[in-house]
Amino acid sequence: MSNRVWIIDDDRSIRWVLERALSRAGIETKCYESGDRALDDFYSDSPDVVISDIRMPGSDGFKLLQRFQAERPALPIIIMTAHSDLDSAVAAYQGGAFEYLPKPFDVDEAVAVTRRALAHASEQQIEPVAVENGTNRKEIIGEAPAMQEVFRAIGRLSHSNITVLINGESGTGKELVAQALHNHSPRKDKPFIALNMAAIPKDLMESELFGHEKGAFTGASASRAGRFEQANGGTLFLDEIGDMPAETQTRLLRVLADGEFYRVGGHTPVKVDVRIIAATHQDLEKLVEEHKFREDLFHRLNVIRIHIPRLADRREDIPRLVRHFFNAAAKDLGVEPKILTKEAEEYLSSLDWPGNVRQLENTCRWITVMASGREVHIEDLPQELHQQTANSDASQDWQKALRLWADQALANGRREILSEAVPAFERALIEIALKHTAGRKRDAAELLGWGRNTLTRKLKELGMNGDED
Numbered sequence: 001m002s003n004r005v006w007i008i009d010d011d012r013s014i015r016w017v018l019e020r021a022l023s024r025a026g027i028e029t030k031c032y033e034s035g036d037r038a039l040d041d042f043y044s045d046s047p048d049v050v051i052s053d054i055r056m057p058g059s060d061g062f063k064l065l066q067r068f069q070a071e072r073p074a075l076p077i078i079i080m081t082a083h084s085d086l087d088s089a090v091a092a093y094q095g096g097a098f099e100y101l102p103k104p105f106d107v108d109e110a111v112a113v114t115r116r117a118l119a120h121a122s123e124q125q126i127e128p129v130a131v132e133n134g135t136n137r138k139e140i141i142g143e144a145p146a147m148q149e150v151f152r153a154i155g156r157l158s159h160s161n162i163t164v165l166i167n168g169e170s171g172t173g174k175e176l177v178a179q180a181l182h183n184h185s186p187r188k189d190k191p192f193i194a195l196n197m198a199a200i201p202k203d204l205m206e207s208e209l210f211g212h213e214k215g216a217f218t219g220a221s222a223s224r225a226g227r228f229e230q231a232n233g234g235t236l237f238l239d240e241i242g243d244m245p246a247e248t249q250t251r252l253l254r255v256l257a258d259g260e261f262y263r264v265g266g267h268t269p270v271k272v273d274v275r276i277i278a279a280t281h282q283d284l285e286k287l288v289e290e291h292k293f294r295e296d297l298f299h300r301l302n303v304i305r306i307h308i309p310r311l312a313d314r315r316e317d318i319p320r321l322v323r324h325f326f327n328a329a330a331k332d333l334g335v336e337p338k339i340l341t342k343e344a345e346e347y348l349s350s351l352d353w354p355g356n357v358r359q360l361e362n363t364c365r366w367i368t369v370m371a372s373g374r375e376v377h378i379e380d381l382p383q384e385l386h387q388q389t390a391n392s393d394a395s396q397d398w399q400k401a402l403r404l405w406a407d408q409a410l411a412n413g414r415r416e417i418l419s420e421a422v423p424a425f426e427r428a429l430i431e432i433a434l435k436h437t438a439g440r441k442r443d444a445a446e447l448l449g450w451g452r453n454t455l456t457r458k459l460k461e462l463g464m465n466g467d468e469d
């Protein structure tokens with residue numbers, strides 16, 4: 001049974017934490033503070049699994065990965081990195097890493113991953129080695145664990161041409177992820193064609209997808225290649241696939257099975273080699289149950305599923321996204337990028353963002369155009385965000401509203417705001433408690449957690465004296 005793990009990191013505390021956790025789990029460890037030391041030992045000693053940092057003086061993690069892989073292709077190597085970006089994840093997997101572990105990591109997770117790697121070493125399976133590549137692309141921001149899962153999936157799929165189904169609410173970044181899957185795939189130098197099913201009129205959909213011959217229908221004055229042909233050799237991204245009409249679903253299924261189709265009005269089959277990435281914000285399983293989506297097509301698309309979380313489920317990414325969008329908007333508009341005050345940042349991070357990343361991006365553009373100073377305060381934010389606070393779940397949002405009120409009051413020069421807020425707060429609670437007890441003070445006091453006398457005194461202080469019980 002494989003049980004020997006090498007830990008390579010120039011950071012002593014990481015070595016210490018891992019060594020302790022793995023030893024406790026009954027795993028034998030050996031620590032190295034540099035890649036060069038580990039390389040020296042590699043020929044005389046032999047680990048079953050290697051855990052290595054990327055950035056180290058001397059031989060870095062990628063170099064080690066390469067050297068170890070060349071000597072022992074089946075050796076599982078876990079790459080740790082403080083750079084939780086998509087490129088590090090993809091590079092790790094493309095270098096043949098067994099697993100990618102962004103720092104800071106959860107110790108239990110690190111132990112679990114190491115165990116998996118040891119089990120894998122025992123089975124002696126061989127991981128393929130591949131070359132690094134670089135392509136122009138839009139940056140995807142995501143340090144939140146749920147986004148790191150997405151990066152891992154993109155990295156693991158970077159050797160493959162497999163069909164992928166992306167799930168996620170509108171504006172979460174499904175198209176961006178589809179594009180990243182393409183950019184990191186063997187098809188990266190071929191076209192990426194995106195098509196939104198919800199945006200195309202039903203009667204034009206077949207000709208849009210499969211093209212048409214001249215005279216196929218009124219208005220078809222010349223023959224035209226469809227998106228499938230344009231995407232030949234590359235990737236076709238079908239967004240909002242749940243909106244595809246039934247007849248088109250049937251045709252799509254046939255194309256996926258046969259690899260060929262006819263243009264609308266055409267008689268010669270057209271052969272294509274296209275990778276499909278589909279996306280939807282809908283529950284496709286439910287659509288299948290309701291017979292609105294073909295089950296066989298669903299199974300064809302649902303080979304690998306990637307879920308993109310709502311922005312509200314990765315709030316920790318909001319400050320970085322905002323900086324990213326401020327910089328982009330500033331560049332577009334030729335102005336200096338805005339900066340959020342701490343309060344404004346906290347406020348933006350606390351909102352629900354029903355329109356997800358797209359809504360945040362639009363908000364950042366709006367702020368760049370509309371806010372007067374370089375520093376952005378809560379009161380510089382667009383009115384509809386405050387509206388959102390007022391409309392959303394009251395049980396969670398009264399504190400946000402209170403913060404906003406306090407911030408604005410102070411910004412407007414008001415002082416001693418507690419003397420205004422506390423009586424208003426107490427009055428609201430007392431009124432509601434009295435409503436719940438149909439005006440009975442004894443019971444209302446109990447609901448509030450006060451003695452009856454305290455309530456009577458408060459009612460007097462607040463000028464709320466009503467009838468006695």
Ligand SMILES: Nc1ncnc2c1ncn2[C@@H]1O[C@H](COP(=O)(O)OP(=O)(O)OP(=O)(O)O)[C@@H](O)[C@H]1O
Binds near residue numbers: 141169321361
């Ligand atoms: N993680 C991210 N980092 C940086 N930009 C992002 C990120 N996610 C989304 N964006 C940006 O937000 C906008 C919306 O993303 P995208 O169009 O990919 O969403 P979508 O889920 O496909 O939306 P829809 O379902 O409405 O078509 C785009 O401008 C995209 O570049």
